[in-house]
Amino acid sequence: MTGVRNLFRQMRRYPSAVAGSIIILFLIFMAFYAIFAIPYSDALRLWRGADNIWIQTPRNARPAWLNYFYSEKQPENIKISSIDDPSLMTVIDLGGGVSTADFEYVFDYQYDGFPSELSVFFTAKYDSARPNVALRWVTPDGREIPLADLTVTAQLNHSVSQDSRLVRRLGGQPEIKLFEDPANPGKVLKGTYKLVGEGLVFEDGSSVDAELVVFGKLYGLAGTDHRRRDITVALLWGTPVALSFGLVAAVGSSIATMFLGAAAVWFGGWIDWLIRRINEVVMILPLLPILIMVGLFYSRSIWVMLSVVILLGIFGSGILSYRSMFIQVKESGYIDAARAYGAGSGRIIIRYMIPKIIPTLIPGFVTQVPSFVFLEATLALLGLGDPVLPTWGKLLNDAQSHGALFNGYFYWVLEPAFLLMLAGLGFAMLGFALDRIFNPRLREV
Amino acid sequence: MQNIETAQGQAAFVRQRRMSSLNRILKYVLVRGLTLLVTVTIGVYLAILIANGGGYVDQMRIGQIREQVSLILAADQEMQFVTVQERRAIEESMIQTQIQQLGLDRPFAVRSFEYLWNGLTLNLGSADYLLSDSGSRQVRNILGERLGPTLLLMATGQLILFFSSLFLGLILSRSYGSFLDKFIIAMAPTSSAPAWFYGMFLILIFAALLGWLPFGGMVAAPPPEGTIARILSTLKHMILPVTAMVVSRIFSSAYSRRTFFLIYSSEDYVEMAKAKGLSDREIERRYVLRPTLPAIITSFMLVVIQLWVGAIVLETVFNWPGIGRLTQQAINMFDTPVIVATTVIYAYLLAVTVFLLDIIYSLVDPRVKLGGGGN
Secondary structure, X not given: OHHHHHHXXXXXXOHHHHHHHHHHXXXXXXXXHHHHHOOHHHHHHHHHOOOOOOOOOOOOOEOHHHHHOOOOXXXXXXXXXXXXXXXXXXXXXXXXXXXXEEEEEEEEEOOOXXXXXXXXXXXXXXXXXXXXXXXXXXXXXXXXXXXXXXXOOOEEEEEHXXXXXXXHHHOOOHHHHOOEEOOEEEEEOOEEEEEEEEEEEOOOOOEEEEEEEEEOOEOOOOOEOOOOOEHHHHHHHHHHHHHHHHHHHHHHHHHHHHHHHHHHHHHOHHHHHHHHHHHHHHHOOOHHHHHHHHHHHOOOOHHHHHHHHHHHHHOOOHHHHHHHHHHXXXXXXXXXXXXXXXXXXXHHHHHHHHHHHHHHHHHHHXXXXXXXXXXXXXXXXXXXXXXXXXXXXXXXXXXXXXXHHHHOOHHHHHHHHHHHHHHHHHHHHHHHHHHHHHOHHHHOO | OHHHHHHHHHHHHHHHHHHHHHHHHHHHHHXXXXXXXXXXXXXXXXXXXXXXXXXHXXXXXXXXXXXXXXXXXXXXHHHHHOOHHHHHHHHHHHHHHHHHHHOOOOOHHHHHHHHHHHHHOOOOOEOOOOOOOOOOOEHHHHHHHHHHHHHHHHHHHHXXXXXXXXXXXHHHHXXXXXXXXXXXXXXXXXXHOOHXXXXXXXXXXXXXXXXXXXXXXXXXXXXXXXXXXXXXXXXXXXXXXXXXXXXXHHHHHHHHHHHHHHHHHOOHHHHHHHHHOOOHHHHHHHHHHHHHHHHHHHHHHHHHHHHHHHHHHHHHHHOOOOHHHHHHHHHHHOOHHHHHHHHHHHHHHHHHHHHHHHHHHHHHOHHHHHOOOOO
């Protein structure tokens, strides 16, 4: 216990250790938050984007908080739905099974930018006679623009923006023309807009619900990607994935390497020779191409990749430094004492040699974590990310393959990059400081 | 008389020493070269095992045979008069003959060595989908075209990194404890991120925001007229990827050089040299830089290995038409021969780089020259 307390006292003297620990704690908190807020199966389902989950979010929207920095305010999503608020739908029975389904959706539009799209989503219940709805657009200056006469099916997604007849009639994109100030082309006419729907249902028990979505240019904390998915999901879930990948790979390969190093030194002879030759080979094996082949020919699962990384990492550069440490340990008097009382090789390695080295193991694997975190991102960037898990690397891969930087979607690259850097810096800073605490020789210079 | 004899003796002795140290260097280089060759062989064999572990190499070749046979049969006029069953039987027997001819029915243990030899000689047949710019399907031609750009980029980056970290390290060790020194130490953890990561930021700043430099590629499109203009254009395209490589490693490299220099400059013989009144430059050159070089080369070797691994993604991010970009294209198109070939070529490139550093090492490390030590 005193050892641990002593360690913390020493760590406090290194600002980088403190900063690194804070970053790591923050990431761990974020990882747990992600796991509890979005359960694993939900995360996979959300990221796969099945069942039209993301149909009502804008495409490639920037994060919403950017509005604080914009002088021209950009719109966020506006959604008015009779499903959420049934009182918006006026139903008057006209007799003979026929009833009205009228609605008037009023919203205030005070943004400087035009929306990115405009859609009305209908859901209807009927047996054979499909309901009808006529849509009208009322601008703040009182102009009335008929939009469409629709026969509603059970699920109808009426994209006003892609209505080619409306585009021709208005002489431009509807989401711009409908919001434009006629006296001031190119500028938004701010004020209260209305979407008026006059509907008729023709059967008893038949009903219509309508959802108006004015797609914004900004969305949520992190924005959305090319498939309208909320990037927050991947940012959050990338944290536990990156942390567990980094930590398991670093700890797994460090510990295995340590045992091998100890065995090499203790048994010496041909075992030592063999381990050193394998190290020489593994050191210059092209790790990434081999991982690429494993990913392509076997499985892209992150756990398969992790096993290969650990397997190749065992014989990596670390083994030489462990070896040189163990050579010193082997000469210590207490090892002779252990041998004298008749301890076997296994006992000496596990009970006497390894515990002596463990303190130096800790900075070693803490500094290794970032390289594994980035390795996961590297694989994902090459299109070899885990097929189902949302990760930071996969965000970067999507951004990269859709020319995010070229098209100006900087948030798409910067957000995952920021988290990657945070994780990398956190562990590197802590590991750096720990290295200086545990290896006093470095402290002198 | 005696003096002349001793002088001659000395000359002979020196000559002998020189000969023996030359021998030792050659022996060291030879041993290292052989070790590296063995390593490459093991790496390529591993690549073949992995590639064929899923049966992909076999499948690929059998698929090619099947395609050829059905093409031959489709072109055969007489085949119109036989029934479907007969035709299928003929097709099957032709495929079997082909498989036997190519030895695909031999056990994999035997065939793998044939594949190994083909792999080592980069005799990997033709690509499934990818073409070289000149239109060739041969994997060797595709690789040959891409090798130049990769070597240009990586060699430039590695050389600049080596020398800049060396000089920065020297400056830091001179101004130990200064603001610059502390700054570099504080920045050292940033080297945990690979080059492509900084590459993205550099593209964001210098290409997307400022528009000073191109987003990627190797020459402007369309290529400018004239050799000089083309070279200048290539240089301009190299600025960002090379900067990314240097930035990603410079801080930790400079930090480690500085530490080496500081450790070596506290040696007694440096104090002695100072006492003799030698100039600082002289001391640095002869008593600090010289003995540190072997250690520096060893640690630089690790950096170089990491840089090579990162090259695939760096080229992808910068659209650099090298082997790395080729690897990425092959991954996207699932072009097995090209993927195996890129693994082989990376094994070679890594080994050659390490070998070159080994040669330099053998020239600067006195332990190699004089024998002994070493281990």
